[in-house]
Amino acid sequence: MTVFTDSAPLLQIENLRVYYWNQAGPVKAVDDISFSIRSNERFGFIGESGCGKTTTIMAILRLIRRPGRIEGGRILLKGSDILTLSGEEMRQTRWNRISLIPQGAMNSLNPVMRVRDQIADAIVTHRGAVPNRELRERIGDLLETVQLSADVADMFPHELSGGMKQRVCIAMATALEPELIIADEPTSALDVVVQKAVMETLIGVQERMDASMILIGHDMGMTAQVADRVGVMYAGKLVEVADTRELFRQPQHPYSQALISSLPSIREKKRGGGIPGLPPFLLNPPDNCLFHPRCSHAIAFCQETAPLMHRIKAGHMAACHLHSAPEKFDSGPESEGGHSGVLAATATGSGAGRQAR
Amino acid sequence: MSLTYILRRLGIFFLILWVASTLNFVIPRLAPGDPIAALIGEMEEQGATVENSAELIGMFRERFGLDDPLPIQYLKYLAALARFDLGYSIRFFPATVSQIVAAALPYTIGLLTATSLITFVLGILAGALLVWHSTPQFGRAVITFFMMLAPIPYYLLAIIFVSVLAFSLGWFPYSGVVSIGRLPKEGLDLGFIVDLIYHSLLPAFSIIIAGVGGWVLGMRGMMVTVLGEDYLTLAEAKGLKDRRIFLRYAMRNAILPQFTALAITLGYVVSGATIVELIFSYPGMGLRLFEAINSSDFPVIQGITFFLVVSIAVAILIIDLIYPWLDPRITYSRR
Numbered sequence: 001m002t003v004f005t006d007s008a009p010l011l012q013i014e015n016l017r018v019y020y021w022n023q024a025g026p027v028k029a030v031d032d033i034s035f036s037i038r039s040n041e042r043f044g045f046i047g048e049s050g051c052g053k054t055t056t057i058m059a060i061l062r063l064i065r066r067p068g069r070i071e072g073g074r075i076l077l078k079g080s081d082i083l084t085l086s087g088e089e090m091r092q093t094r095w096n097r098i099s100l101i102p103q104g105a106m107n108s109l110n111p112v113m114r115v116r117d118q119i120a121d122a123i124v125t126h127r128g129a130v131p132n133r134e135l136r137e138r139i140g141d142l143l144e145t146v147q148l149s150a151d152v153a154d155m156f157p158h159e160l161s162g163g164m165k166q167r168v169c170i171a172m173a174t175a176l177e178p179e180l181i182i183a184d185e186p187t188s189a190l191d192v193v194v195q196k197a198v199m200e201t202l203i204g205v206q207e208r209m210d211a212s213m214i215l216i217g218h219d220m221g222m223t224a225q226v227a228d229r230v231g232v233m234y235a236g237k238l239v240e241v242a243d244t245r246e247l248f249r250q251p252q253h254p255y256s257q258a259l260i261s262s263l264p265s266i267r268e269k270k271r272g273g274g275i276p277g278l279p280p281f282l283l284n285p286p287d288n289c290l291f292h293p294r295c296s297h298a299i300a301f302c303q304e305t306a307p308l309m310h311r312i313k314a315g316h317m318a319a320c321h322l323h324s325a326p327e328k329f330d331s332g333p334e335s336e337g338g339h340s341g342v343l344a345a346t347a348t349g350s351g352a353g354r355q356a357r
Numbered sequence: 358m359s360l361t362y363i364l365r366r367l368g369i370f371f372l373i374l375w376v377a378s379t380l381n382f383v384i385p386r387l388a389p390g391d392p393i394a395a396l397i398g399e400m401e402e403q404g405a406t407v408e409n410s411a412e413l414i415g416m417f418r419e420r421f422g423l424d425d426p427l428p429i430q431y432l433k434y435l436a437a438l439a440r441f442d443l444g445y446s447i448r449f450f451p452a453t454v455s456q457i458v459a460a461a462l463p464y465t466i467g468l469l470t471a472t473s474l475i476t477f478v479l480g481i482l483a484g485a486l487l488v489w490h491s492t493p494q495f496g497r498a499v500i501t502f503f504m505m506l507a508p509i510p511y512y513l514l515a516i517i518f519v520s521v522l523a524f525s526l527g528w529f530p531y532s533g534v535v536s537i538g539r540l541p542k543e544g545l546d547l548g549f550i551v552d553l554i555y556h557s558l559l560p561a562f563s564i565i566i567a568g569v570g571g572w573v574l575g576m577r578g579m580m581v582t583v584l585g586e587d588y589l590t591l592a593e594a595k596g597l598k599d600r601r602i603f604l605r606y607a608m609r610n611a612i613l614p615q616f617t618a619l620a621i622t623l624g625y626v627v628s629g630a631t632i633v634e635l636i637f638s639y640p641g642m643g644l645r646l647f648e649a650i651n652s653s654d655f656p657v658i659q660g661i662t663f664f665l666v667v668s669i670a671v672a673i674l675i676i677d678l679i680y681p682w683l684d685p686r687i688t689y690s691r692r
Contacts, residue, residue: 061594065490094596102594107587110606112613112684121605122595156685172595 044227480572507570624669
């Protein structure tokens with residue numbers, strides 16, 4: 001699927017902030033992120049656990065639970081801000097326009113309801129009473145589109161395998177033909193063979209419905225194959241957005257570079273290059289650039305000024321001073337004295353630095 | 358539901374009955390001494406001379422089959438039990454134990470089944486609402502207030518009710534099940550039923566108010582667990598209405614363990630609410646049991662115990678049989 005930069009965005013997120021409040025103050029799980037998703041586009045999110053991917057998509061569905069709160073920003077679905085909708089309007093928007101394929105498909109089905117009733121629930125709530133026969137047919141068709149037999153409708157979740165439950169979730173998510181499907185690690189609980197089949201099913205359904213999709217996955221290989229564009233998140237910030245091919249070939253943000261270089265490669269035998277250090281503790285995050293304590297390029301300036309999203313070329317944005325303020329790096333990162341301690345802490349893992357140079 | 362499942366449950370049911378009735382048979386016979394000799398001995402102690410005591414003893418022994426070898430006694434006992442023939446009350450001779458139980462049982466079952474069910478429904482709903490996100494603050498406060506009443510023993514509440522509402526204010530009758538001398542007329546006597554309910558209100562209230570708190574606590578605990586489940590998040594993402602998520606997704610799952618507790622509670626109904634019945638002179642099983650214990654009316658004590666065992670076993674059998682319908686995962690747990 002080709003991406004046209006000029007097509008109107010289906011979903012536009014502007015300066016979204018979601019904080020989880022606790023006694024010590026806010027944990028900025030999603031901090032001032034902006035991105036947009038076009039019609040028919042598959043947008044992938046990558047980043048370590050806890051970087052805010054799931055919080056972001058839960059915010060799009062307005063399903064952030066206390067102590068979490070959406071602190072600000074706009075979420076425009078075809079131009080209208082869903083954060084201003086009333087509770088009832090939001091309820092009607094869910095599933096009708098934005099559906100979710102949940103992270104834990106294993107436990108996402110109500111154990112005491114038949115598959116049929118759980119799918120019917122979604123249809124009847126939004127479309128009103130449907131004649132029984134029509135409903136049966138509709139559910140049978142939905143199950144067929146995800147390669148399940150219509151008999152599955154009469155089963156209870158515990159009678160299904162993991163892959164089957166995941167397919168049921170996909171069937172359910174497509175029942176009302178929403179404009180946007182959010183898939184939160186739709187295949188993470190499955191083995192590789194089933195993963196591929198489920199993913200193909202999901203893409204097939206999404207393309208048939210002309211829906212857009214947000215895809216979260218720990219499996220970057222899978223994301224690279226499936227997504228049209230990818231956003232890289234780190235510690236609640238969106239640090240880079242680019243077309244998939246571009247991002248994986250020429251990552252610009254040091255974090256993206258490190259993340260992508262940590263992928264094992266078949267061609268080249270290399271030591272599994274991780275990213276040195278740990279993601280920051282968000283109750284007490286580092287100043288300004290959140291990645292600077294782990295970054296091999298970091299200079300004092302990174303600690304003093306927060307990097308903003310900077311356009312590198314059409315459709316490629318990154319939030320790093322290497323691009324927005326290259327003149328600061330003229331002397332070269334190693335010669336800077338102020339951060340040598342930081343560098344020493346990261347010296348053990350050189351995979352990231354090697355890739356960057 | 359598979360036939361094997363039903364047969365297995367029925368098997369367990371009869372096994373429980375058999376074990377309980379056997380214990381009921383064995384334990385008294387393990388006690389030293391001869392019941393008839395003891396009876397005669399008691400008479401003689403009170404100054405009576407029992408001239409033909411040997412003859413009397415022989416007659417009694419024959420009558421009660423005590424000369425038979427133990428296995429024969431045991432079989433006769435089981436055969437009698439199967440016909441609900443529990444022997445005679447010592448205190449109210451010649452009334453049989455079955456007659457005494459039959460007279461008391463309807464009142465107890467009526468009062469306690471109704472209060473148990475009401476308590477259950479109120480407690481379950483309140484417990485679930487207490488942790489549900491859209492419950493108004495006021496509702497939470499009311500529920501919390503009733504939970505504070507939970508640790509008060511129900512008999513204490515009963516005493517307060519009798520003294521304030523019945524004696525001081527005179528709003529309610531303080532004893533009995535119907536007005537004195539009131540007998541049901543032929544056919545459906547609505548006035549009689551109203552009178553019956555009126556007399557049962559105070560004992561019922563004391564049982565309900567004191568009982569709700571326990572259910573609230575149990576349900577709240579389960580509900581909190583269920584609220585963290587992924588299927589609840591998905592239900593909300595599906596855009597279902599709040600009430601439907603609450604009833605069909607959250608409560609429906611949290612209630613499962615509570616049903617077992619309800620079955621056991623209903624099983625105990627037969628034993629009556631002794632203290633409440635005593636305070637309100639309510640002629641149910643609890644009052645009869647109390648009297649029987651006071652007068653060492655062993656056959657009645659044994660009989661009520663046996664009925665208790667039967668009713669608990671029946672309650673558990675029923676819950677076992679409907680459980681696969683409540684929780685579909687149960688039926689398939691064994692092949």
